[in-house]
Amino acid sequence: MNRRQLFQSTAVAAAAAMQMPAATTPLQKQIRITALETDLVTRPPGEPHYDAIHKLGVDQGGVTIRIKTDAGITGWASTSFGMVPGGPKVVRAILEEEVKPVILGLDPAFPRKIRSELWKALEYHGVGGVVHFALSATDIAIWDIIGKAAGVPVYKLLGAYRDRMPAYSMCGWYYDNDKDLSRYRKSMETAFEQGYKAIKIKVGRYDLDDDIRRVRLAIDLAGKGRRVMLDANQIFNRNEALRRGRVYQDMGCFWYEEPMPPHEMDGYAELAAKLDIRIATGENLYTKYAFADLIARKGADVVQPDNRRAGGVTEWMEIAAIADGYGLELASHGGGSANMNMLLAMPNAIYMETSGKQRMIDGEVPAPTAPGMSTEPGAK
Numbered sequence: 286m287n288r289r290q291l292f293q294s295t296a297v298a299a300a301a302a303m304q305m306p307a308a309t310t311p312l313q314k315q316i317r318i319t320a321l322e323t324d325l326v327t328r329p330p331g332e333p334h335y336d337a338i339h340k341l342g343v344d345q346g347g348v349t350i351r352i353k354t355d356a357g358i359t360g361w362a363s364t365s366f367g368m369v370p371g372g373p374k375v376v377r378a379i380l381e382e383e384v385k386p387v388i389l390g391l392d393p394a395f396p397r398k399i400r401s402e403l404w405k406a407l408e409y410h411g412v413g414g415v416v417h418f419a420l421s422a423t424d425i426a427i428w429d430i431i432g433k434a435a436g437v438p439v440y441k442l443l444g445a446y447r448d449r450m451p452a453y454s455m456c457g458w459y460y461d462n463d464k465d466l467s468r469y470r471k472s473m474e475t476a477f478e479q480g481y482k483a484i485k486i487k488v489g490r491y492d493l494d495d496d497i498r499r500v501r502l503a504i505d506l507a508g509k510g511r512r513v514m515l516d517a518n519q520i521f522n523r524n525e526a527l528r529r530g531r532v533y534q535d536m537g538c539f540w541y542e543e544p545m546p547p548h549e550m551d552g553y554a555e556l557a558a559k560l561d562i563r564i565a566t567g568e569n570l571y572t573k574y575a576f577a578d579l580i581a582r583k584g585a586d587v588v589q590p591d592n593r594r595a596g597g598v599t600e601w602m603e604i605a606a607i608a609d610g611y612g613l614e615l616a617s618h619g620g621g622s623a624n625m626n627m628l629l630a631m632p633n634a635i636y637m638e639t640s641g642k643q644r645m646i647d648g649e650v651p652a653p654t655a656p657g658m659s660t661e662p663g664a665k
């Protein structure tokens with residue numbers, strides 16, 4: 286290419302660039318939140334099932350939230366309750382009467398600012414409990430807006446680490462009329478047929494002999510190369526948690542979840558020090574401050590924030606980063622696309638909890654592809 290040709294080609298490229306200004310995204314301008322809408326979601330009663338302390342599957346419901354903007358983008362999120370008939374109505378009232386007036390007019394591209402404003406507005410009755418269900422759903426809807434405005438799935442905005450997530454099936458519940466464990470066995474066989482390489486079962490509802498029977502069956506069905514996690518749902522005191530934990534450990538289980546009530550921080554530290562089996566907990570903790578307390582006391586090996594309770598994307602990712610800073614593993618409590626977008630961005634994430642039939646490749650769920658959180662109905 287001589288100088289004349291070089292000049293011409295450069296000029297052509299420059300002209301082309303002038304005719305094609307860089308694409309702008311809605312995030313380059315200020316966006317305003319214009320509306321917050323909610324729907325109560327009721328689910329028909331399913332088959333009753335039990336963990337050590339709860340009856341689940343009968344009274345279930347939730348709230349769907351939509352946050353609208355002047356950019357024409359709507360953010361979606363939903364929150365659910367497995368057993369509290371009044372919970373969704375309370376969360377809806379908080380969203381409609383307390384969250385909405387605070388966030389109208391704010392720019393959704395500033396989720397930490399919005400969180401700060403909401404904490405100030407709601408701290409009088411406490412940033413925890415059902416209030417945090419409302420704030421967490423709000424934050425997830427806001428991140429759905431941010432991802433849609435940027436045109437990418439949120440895990441790519443958060444700093445993606447992988448594009449597939451190992452998943453385990455929460456399948457081994459207690460069922461009515463199941464003394465011979467046939468219903469329990471079927472649930473685990475189905476999970477392995479569905480392609481899971483790890484399952485979780487409930488323990489602690491009855492005596493240790495019953496636990497041993499359930500655990501042995503699960504370990505036998507799993508065979509070599511598949512894992513069994515146990516969940517005691519807060520049922521034990523410190524002595525019993527240790528006594529049974531030693532047995533579960535010797536049987537080769539992968540983790541021992543929520544043996545005691547979540548506020549027993551010292552008890553968790555003691556147990557984690559005395560047992561080699563991974564201690565998993567966190568699904569009933571609210572905000573990074575509770576997790577920081579647990580983690581600083583060395584009370585967990587696997588940190589399990591729940592994105593309805595712990596916080597939405599903003600708070601959840603901070604919890605995940607604190608855990609990473611302490612060299613701890615991370616697993617979501619619950620599944621779905623909101624959890625996937627967050628887990629995929631964390632190198633210390635080891636599992637997503639889920640159940641039932643999922644699209645899986647070698648025991649792993651592929652990343653969502655839709656821009657945003659994929660929390661809008663129908664998003665993939």
Ligand SMILES: [Mg+2]
Pocket residue numbers: 516518542543568
């Ligand atoms: Mg649990």
